[in-house]
Amino acid sequence: MASHLDTNVIPPSRQREAPRAGMTWIGQSIKRVEDPRILSGKGGYIDDVTVPGMAHAAMVTSPHAHARIVSIDTSKAKALAGVIGVYTGADLATVVDPCPSFASPPVPQHAMAIDKVRHVGEVVAAVVAEDRYIAEDAAGLVEVEWEILPANVDIEAALEATGDAVLHPDDRESNKALDESFSFGPVEEDFAAADHIIKRRLRWNRSSAQAIETCGVIAQFDPFKGGYTIHANSNFYNFIPFVIGGSLRVSPGELRIVPVLTGGSFGSKVFTHKIIILTGGLARLAGVPVKYIEDRLEHFTNSDSHGSDRLYDAELAVSKDGTFKSLRFTVLDDYGAYLQFGVGTHGNAMAQVTGPYQIGSFAMRVIAVLTNKTQQGPYRGFGSEVTNWVMERMVDATAAELGRDALELREQNMIQPDQFPYMIPTGNIYDSGNFQEVLGQAKEMFGLDAWREKAAKLRAEGRCVGIGVATCMERSVYGPTEWWSLNNRETPGFTLTSTPEGITARFDPSGKLFITLNSPMVGNSPETVVTQILAERLTVAPEDIVINYSDSQSGFNGVGPQGSRFTAMIAGACVSASIKLEERLKRFGAHMLQRRPEDVELRGGMVAVKGLKDQEKSFAEIALTSSFFRLSFPDGEEFDSGIETTAVYDHPISTDPAEDRSHLGIFYPIVGHICHIVAVEVDPGTGKVEMLDYSAVHDNGTIVNPRTLAGQVWGGTANGIGTTLSEQFCYDSEGQFTNPNFAEFAMPTANEMPRNFKLGHVETPSPYTEYGIKGGGEGGRLGAPSALTSAIEDALSNYGVRISALPVTPPILRGLIREAGQSAAG
Amino acid sequence: MKKIAVSVTVNGRQREALIAPRMLLSDFVRQELELPGTHVGCEHGVCGSCNVIVDGKAVRSCLMFAVQAEGSQITTVEGFSADGELHPIQTAFWEEHGLQCGFCTPGMLASAKELLDANPDPTDDEIREAISGNLCRCTGYEFIINAIRSAAKTLRDTENKKTLQPA
Numbered sequence: 004m005a006s007h008l009d010t011n012v013i014p015p016s017r018q019r020e021a022p023r024a025g026m027t028w029i030g031q032s033i034k035r036v037e038d039p040r041i042l043s044g045k046g047g048y049i050d051d052v053t054v055p056g057m058a059h060a061a062m063v064t065s066p067h068a069h070a071r072i073v074s075i076d077t078s079k080a081k082a083l084a085g086v087i088g089v090y091t092g093a094d095l096a097t098v099v100d101p102c103p104s105f106a107s108p109p110v111p112q113h114a115m116a117i118d119k120v121r122h123v124g125e126v127v128a129a130v131v132a133e134d135r136y137i138a139e140d141a142a143g144l145v146e147v148e149w150e151i152l153p154a155n156v157d158i159e160a161a162l163e164a165t166g167d168a169v170l171h172p173d174d175r176e177s178n179k180a181l182d183e184s185f186s187f188g189p190v191e192e193d194f195a196a197a198d199h200i201i202k203r204r205l206r207w208n209r210s211s212a213q214a215i216e217t218c219g220v221i222a223q224f225d226p227f228k229g230g231y232t233i234h235a236n237s238n239f240y241n242f243i244p245f246v247i248g249g250s251l252r253v254s255p256g257e258l259r260i261v262p263v264l265t266g267g268s269f270g271s272k273v274f275t276h277k278i279i280i281l282t283g284g285l286a287r288l289a290g291v292p293v294k295y296i297e298d299r300l301e302h303f304t305n306s307d308s309h310g311s312d313r314l315y316d317a318e319l320a321v322s323k324d325g326t327f328k329s330l331r332f333t334v335l336d337d338y339g340a341y342l343q344f345g346v347g348t349h350g351n352a353m354a355q356v357t358g359p360y361q362i363g364s365f366a367m368r369v370i371a372v373l374t375n376k377t378q379q380g381p382y383r384g385f386g387s388e389v390t391n392w393v394m395e396r397m398v399d400a401t402a403a404e405l406g407r408d409a410l411e412l413r414e415q416n417m418i419q420p421d422q423f424p425y426m427i428p429t430g431n432i433y434d435s436g437n438f439q440e441v442l443g444q445a446k447e448m449f450g451l452d453a454w455r456e457k458a459a460k461l462r463a464e465g466r467c468v469g470i471g472v473a474t475c476m477e478r479s480v481y482g483p484t485e486w487w488s489l490n491n492r493e494t495p496g497f498t499l500t501s502t503p504e505g506i507t508a509r510f511d512p513s514g515k516l517f518i519t520l521n522s523p524m525v526g527n528s529p530e531t532v533v534t535q536i537l538a539e540r541l542t543v544a545p546e547d548i549v550i551n552y553s554d555s556q557s558g559f560n561g562v563g564p565q566g567s568r569f570t571a572m573i574a575g576a577c578v579s580a581s582i583k584l585e586e587r588l589k590r591f592g593a594h595m596l597q598r599r600p601e602d603v604e605l606r607g608g609m610v611a612v613k614g615l616k617d618q619e620k621s622f623a624e625i626a627l628t629s630s631f632f633r634l635s636f637p638d639g640e641e642f643d644s645g646i647e648t649t650a651v652y653d654h655p656i657s658t659d660p661a662e663d664r665s666h667l668g669i670f671y672p673i674v675g676h677i678c679h680i681v682a683v684e685v686d687p688g689t690g691k692v693e694m695l696d697y698s699a700v701h702d703n704g705t706i707v708n709p710r711t712l713a714g715q716v717w718g719g720t721a722n723g724i725g726t727t728l729s730e731q732f733c734y735d736s737e738g739q740f741t742n743p744n745f746a747e748f749a750m751p752t753a754n755e756m757p758r759n760f761k762l763g764h765v766e767t768p769s770p771y772t773e774y775g776i777k778g779g780g781e782g783g784r785l786g787a788p789s790a791l792t793s794a795i796e797d798a799l800s801n802y803g804v805r806i807s808a809l810p811v812t813p814p815i816l817r818g819l820i821r822e823a824g825q826s827a828a829g
Numbered sequence: 830m831k832k833i834a835v836s837v838t839v840n841g842r843q844r845e846a847l848i849a850p851r852m853l854l855s856d857f858v859r860q861e862l863e864l865p866g867t868h869v870g871c872e873h874g875v876c877g878s879c880n881v882i883v884d885g886k887a888v889r890s891c892l893m894f895a896v897q898a899e900g901s902q903i904t905t906v907e908g909f910s911a912d913g914e915l916h917p918i919q920t921a922f923w924e925e926h927g928l929q930c931g932f933c934t935p936g937m938l939a940s941a942k943e944l945l946d947a948n949p950d951p952t953d954d955e956i957r958e959a960i961s962g963n964l965c966r967c968t969g970y971e972f973i974i975n976a977i978r979s980a981a982k983t984l985r986d987t988e989n990k991k992t993l994q995p996a
Contacts, residue, residue, distance in 0.1 A: 034923055041931035042919040044866020044906035048932065051865035136851065214966055215870040215878055216932045266868070266932030267966050299871040526930030526967050710926045717969035718929065745875035745964065753957040753970040760971060783969075 007188055007665045011430045014656055014669075020540065020578050022705045022768040022775035028538040029774055032710035033545065035531045037524060046264040049219035049236040050296050057221065058087050060285050060295040061138035063128035063145045064305060065120035068154035068375035068738025069170070072118055072147060075128055079144040085137035088289045089145065091128045092117035099284040102277055103246045105486045106345035107496030110171060110180055110373065114250075114281035119152075121170050121340035122377050123740050124304020126281065131289040154738030155374040158314055158337040162372055170340055170373045180342050180371040183489055185664060187428035188364030193329035197320035201401045206808035207389045209312035209337070210730040211303075212382045212722075213750060214526075216266025218275050218306055219296035220282035226290075230257030231283050236265040237275040241521045241553065241561035250280045260555040262523040269722065270381025271308035272525065273565050274343065278306075303743030308380035309732065311348060311389045312337040319397045325407055327416045330357055331366040332393070338371050339378035345496070346371050348379065348386030350485035351566075353429040354671030355387060355476035358394040359438045360416040365428040369489060375738040381565065383722055383784045391475045392809070395789035399796065409793070410472050414442070417474070424770075430666030433476070433674040434656070434769050441700050441765045442474055445678035448761050449698035454682055462801065467685040468695070469798025473789035477675035477701070479567035479778025482657035484670045492664060502654060504572035505560035506533070507553070508580040509647040510588075512630040514623025516543050518550045520573070521561025527569060527780065528711045535707050536574050536774070540581040542605050543622065560651045567778025570707060571673055574773045575652030583648040591629045591646070592620045594636055655771040673769050675703045677782045679720075679790035681757070685798045687820050690813035692728055692795055694757035699786065702765040704777030712779050713762055719783020720760070725751045726784065727791040731810050749812075799823075837898050839864070840908030850896050854888075855879045857895035858905055866906035866935050870964070877963035880936035881905050887936075887943040906935035909942075917987070918942055918980040927976030929967035937963050941977045949985050953978065 040046055077089040092115040102112045115126045128145050132138035153168040155161035161168075161178045170178055194200060221234040230253055237243060240262045244255035251258060260279075265272055278295065286293040297306060317332035336346065349369045357365055384391075398416075402409035417438050418425050425433045446452075454470055461468040483502045490496050507519040516537065520529055530550040538545045553559070563569070585605055592610025593600040596618055603610050610625060612618035628635060629646055636642040658668040682695040699716060706712050729749040733741045742748050768775020788809060795816070796806045802823045804816075811819070832847045839862060846861050858867050858881065867890060870878035874892040881890045882904040909916040915923065918941050928934045937960060944951060944959035951959070956977045957970075965973065 035926065038923045038928065038931075039915065041928060042906075042915060042922055042934060042938075043910045044864070044935055046866075046931055048865075048868065050859075050869070135856075136849065212966070214930070214932070215876055215964060216868070216930070217870075265930065267930040269966065299873065528929075714926050714929055714968055714972060717971050718967045719969075721969035722966070744873060745871045746873065750964055750966065752961045752964065753974065754961045756970050760969075 008426055008430060010661060011426065011658055011666050011668060013424055013432060014658065016771045017655060018771055018773060020773045026539055028535040028545065029705065029707050030709070031535065032708055033531065033535060035528050035711065036534050036550070037528060037530045041264070048216060048266050049234060049263045052221050052234045052263060054221060054223060054292045057292045057294050058131050058133060058289060059135040059138050060282065060293050061130050061135060061142040062126045062301060063142045063147065064301065065116070065123055065125045065127055067120060067149055067151055068123050069152040070120050071150040071152060072116065072120065072127060073150050074148045076146040077128060080130055080141040083137065083141045083144060085133040086141045087131045087133070087291060089128060089130050089141065090285060090288050094288060095284045098252065098287045099280050100250050100252060102250055102280060104343050105347060105496065106180065106342040107487065107490045107494045110342040111174060112341040114277050114284065122375050123738060124301065124377060126305060129285055131285055131293055156734050156736060156738050158335050158372055158374065161374045170375065178373040180338065180373050181346055181491065182370045183491060184368040186366040187430070187666060190329050190331055190364040190366040193364050194320045194331070197328055198323040199321040199405065201319045201321060201397060201404055203317050203396060203400050204807060205315040205317060205393055205396055207311055207313045207392065208809060209309055209732040210726060211309045212269035212271040213748070214267030214269060214271055217297035217299060217302040218272060218278050220278050221292060221294045222282040222286040223292040224283065224287040229253060230259065232259045232261065233279055233283060234261045234263055235275060235279050236263050236272055237279065238268055238273045238523060238525055238563040238565055240523060241555050241558045242563065243274065243276060244555050247276045247280060251283050256556070258555065262552050262554065265523055265525040268525040269383040270385060270565060271306065273381050299745065300743055304377055304740055307343060307378050308382065309339060309377050310379065310382035311386055312379065313389055315393050317393055317397055319401055321401055325405060325412050325415055327360050327362045329364040330362055330397070333368040335370050335372055337374050337376065339374055339376040341378040342371060343378055343380065344486060346489045347486040350489045351385045351481070351671070352387045352390035353667050354431045354478040354485070355674065356390050356429060357427050358391065359418055359474050359476055359676060361418055363428065376734065383719060383781050385566065387478060388785050388788065391785050392788045392792065395473050395475065396792065399793055413474050430668050432669050432672045434672050434771050435767050436674060436676050436702060437765060437767050438474060438676050441676050441678045441702050444763050444765060445680050445698055445700040448700065448763050449680040449696065451680060454696065458682065467687050467798040467801070468682065469794045469796065469800065470680065470682050471790040471792065471794030471797060473679045473786050473793060475677050475786045475789060477567070477677050477779070477782040477785050478671040479675060480571045480655065480671070480673040480772070481566040481568055482654045482670040484660055484668060488660045488664070488667045500657070500659065502562045503560040503651045504562060504576050505649065505651040506573065506576040506580050507649045508584055510622060510626035512627045514547065514621065514626045516548045518548060519553045520550060521553050521558040522563040522569060523552060525564050527564050528708065529564070529569060529573065531711060532570050532707050533573055533577060536577040537581065540578060541584060542607050544608060559649060567780040571772045571776045571778055572652055574776050575655065576650050578773045579650035579652055580648050583650060584646060587646045588622060588625055590641060591636065592625045595620050595625065595628060673772055673777045675701060675777045675779060675782060677701045677786040679786040681790045681794045683791065683794040683798050685795060685816065687802065690816035690820065692816070696759045697757040698761045700763040700765060701779065701782050702767050703779035703782070704772070705766055705768045705775035706764060707776060709764070715780050716762055716783045719781055720787045721751050721756060721783070723784040723787025724755065724791065727788045727809055727811065729810060729812055731812065833896050835896050835899050837901050837903055839903045840905060848895055850894065852895045853891055854893040854895045854898055855890035858890060864905050864907050868932050868935055870932065875964065876933065877940065878933045878936040880939035880963065882939050882942060885946065887939040906938055909938060917983045918945070921976040921980035921983060925972050925976035925979055927968065927973040933963060933965045937965065937973060941980065944977070945981050945984060949988070950981060
C-alpha cells in the first residue's frame, strides 16, 4: 500500500566502530578529568574573567509588560562620578543591527528596546561605569517616561487582541506569529474508523532551566582591526559568529568568541546571542572592554530562555480492542514577545510525538502566540518533554475511559523489538530499541506487583497512595531541520542541514595527545568522554590525553552540547581523527621498524609488528622522531613532520523533509527509551505530594561512562520533579512576573528528592552511531512529569481528581481536590 | 564614597584592604582578594553557591558586607586544598561524581565542611538537611549526599588512625 513515507528512504549506516564486549575504557565509570580544577575553585567561569581596562555594565529594565517609551532622561546618570557612558536603544542601534532569528518571517527584536517594551525586564538603557556598584547607582538615576499599553497575558485572549494590544503592529496585524497545519498519513480515515475518540484539553505552564550561573559576556572592540573579542558562556560559540556577525556589523571572521567553563545550561545558554550583541555594542560605544553579567532577576526576566507554555486540544483515535490508531492536536503556544527559534520546539517534538506506540497517522495545527512575556528558548527537552507528557496523559485518559489497565494498554500498543528501524508518521525513525526489556526491568526493580498490593491496602485504609508508570522516548542527536521544517513553506528561512562536530588531535613530541574541542563544557563531561573514546580507539593511556578548547577563530565546526547530541557526535569525530592518526602513526612507526604499514598494528600505546612481541615503537618515540628527525624518513609530503589531524563528523543519519511537508524526513533518529515508575502519597488536606519509591530505567545505547550518565538521569529527573510539583512562572493580569527569584520560584532542594531512587540501564546499541552510543542528557525530564502526574491522579482516584495541567503545586492540588469534592457532592 | 579599612584572615593569610562599606563579602573575596572560586548565583541569599566559612560557620557571602567580617577567619574553596592535594571532601566529590557544572560546588563544600566539623558521622537525613540551603540544578543531589557520606568516613578513618598511633 502506498504511504506518505515511501519517499523517505533510510540511508545505510555509516558506523565504523561497532560496539563490542570487553572494551577497555568505554563503559568504565572513570573519574571525570574535568573535576580537579573545578573542585579547587580554578574552573574559570565567565565572571572570573577580567581583561585590562575593563568596565562594567548595569541595565535599566522595563517595569511594565507593554509600554511605549515616551522619553528617557540619562543626564543625572551621566553626571555620576565613575560613569563612562549611558546608552539607550537608539544609541545602541547606531552600532548594532537587530537580533538574528530562526523564525521566518522573523519577529523583529533589538538587543535593547527602541520606542516600545514588550515584557517586564526588557532592557531600555545601559550604564557603563568603573564598577558594577556605580553602574547600578547610575541605572537607578535614569528616568523613563512610559505610556502604558494593554498587556497580553492569557494565551487565548492574546490571539483576539487588536489595536494597542498588538505587540508588533508594524509587522503583524495580530499576535498570531505563525499558524501552520500538518498531516502525516491517513488521519481523517483513521479517526472516521475509530470506535473511540478520546479528547483532552491539556495545559503545560511556563518555567525555565535557571542554571545556577546566569549568562554573561566580556566584550572588547578593536576599532583598528574592526573586530570583537568576546568571552561568553554560550554553548554555541563556534557556530554563532556566522549567525550574529551581521547584528554586530562585522564579518564572522572578525568575531572571536572565547569559551569559558559554563555553570550549567540545560538549554538556557544555547544561543545567548542577545547578551553578546548587547554587550558588544556597549563596548563599541564606550570604547572600553565591558563586562556584563546578568543578575538573577535579569536572568529570569530577560534571558530569552523561558520554557514551553502550551495549551493542547488533543484527540486519540482508538479501536474497540484498545489499539491506538491516530493522534491529532491543536496547540497554542505562548511564545512571549519574540520568536528567536521559530516553532523549533514543536519541530523537535515531531521526532517522537507518537511516543513508543504504533500509531499510524498524526496531525497537528500549531499556532504561535505572541504575549507580553520574555520569549521562550530551550529547556531540557526543547518541547519534547511536553509532547511526551501529552502522549502519556492521552494513554491514561484512554485507559480510564475504556476501563482498561493503563500499563496493559501501553504494552499492547508498544513498538516491538523486531520492528526497528521504525518510522513514525512524521518521517523520523527510531533507530533501535527494546521497550519491553526496559519496562520489564523497571517493573522488577520497582517491585510493581508488590507495590500494587501495598497501595491497594493503604488506599483501603483511607490513604491517598498511587502508582504512576510512564514509558517515553528520548530522542537524541538532532539534525537542524527541526529548526525550520515547520516554518511557512513559502518562507522557510535558512534551510540548513549541517550540524557537524569537529576535533583537532595532535601528538606532541613528548607523546602526549593534545586535543582541541570546538564546544564548551557546560556541566556535561566532554573531556572525560573524549578521553575514554580516544583511549579506547588509539590504545593511549588516559593520563596522556590533554584537552583544550578552541576559540571561534581557531576552531572548526562545533555546534555544542544540546539536544543530547554531543557524546554521539564527538565520538564520531574521535573515530574519524583516530583513523587518520592511526594511519600516520603506522606510516612513521612502520618505517622506524623497517616494516610495511600493513604489517603493523596499534597495541597498548605502541605501533607494533603484527604477531611479534618485542618489535614495537611507542607513540612517544614516533612522535618525537617524526617531529624532530625529518631526515630519518623518505622524501614526500606523506612524511611531513609531526602527527596531527583535524576531523569532522556530520550527522549519522538524516534526510530532507518532503517539499510538501507530507513528512519531515529523518532528523532525530538516535532514540533512547525510558520507563519511570513512582509511588506517591498525597496529603489531601494540604496537597503535598510525597514520593515513596522511584525507579527509572533508561536505554541510551552503549554507555561511555555509567556514572556520568547516571548523573544526567538523576539531574534531569530532579528537573522533571520540579516541573511537575513546584515550578511555575506566575504573572498577574498586568503582565507582572510575580515570582522571578529563587525564594518564590521553588526548585527542588535535597529534601524534595525521592529517598529510594533506583536507576537501571538497558543497552540497545544504535546501529548508526560509533560504538552504538546514544545521547542521554534529557531523559529524566522527559519521563518524570508523566510518571508523577499519573501517580498523583491514581492516588486521588477516590476523589475523582483529573490532572490536565502542570505543575500541581500543593495549592493547585488542593483546588483540584476541592473542586472534585464539590462536583461529586453536587 | 568614604572607604574603610578591613583586615581579615583568608585561607590562613592576613589580608588588608581599603573598601567601600557597601561592598559585599562575595565581591570582596572575588574581586579585591582575587579568589574567584566563590560563586555568586542569586545574590539574594537562597542558592548558597557563595557560601564561605567565616569563623567556623558556613555563611552566605552575598548577604554579608565585607566590613562585617573584620577580624574574622575566612575559608574559601581555594583554602580547602593544600600543597596540590585536594581536601578529603573535595576528593569524595570527585570520586562520587558530586558535581557536574561545578558552579554550586564551592558552596556545597562549605556546607559539607561545616556539617562534618560538627558531626563526623551524620545520617543521610542530616546530610540532606545540611545541604538543603544549597541549590544544585545539575545533580539531583544524590551523588552529593553520597560524596559527603563518603568524605565523613574518610575523615573518621584518618582521625581514628591518628588516635591509634602511639604518642
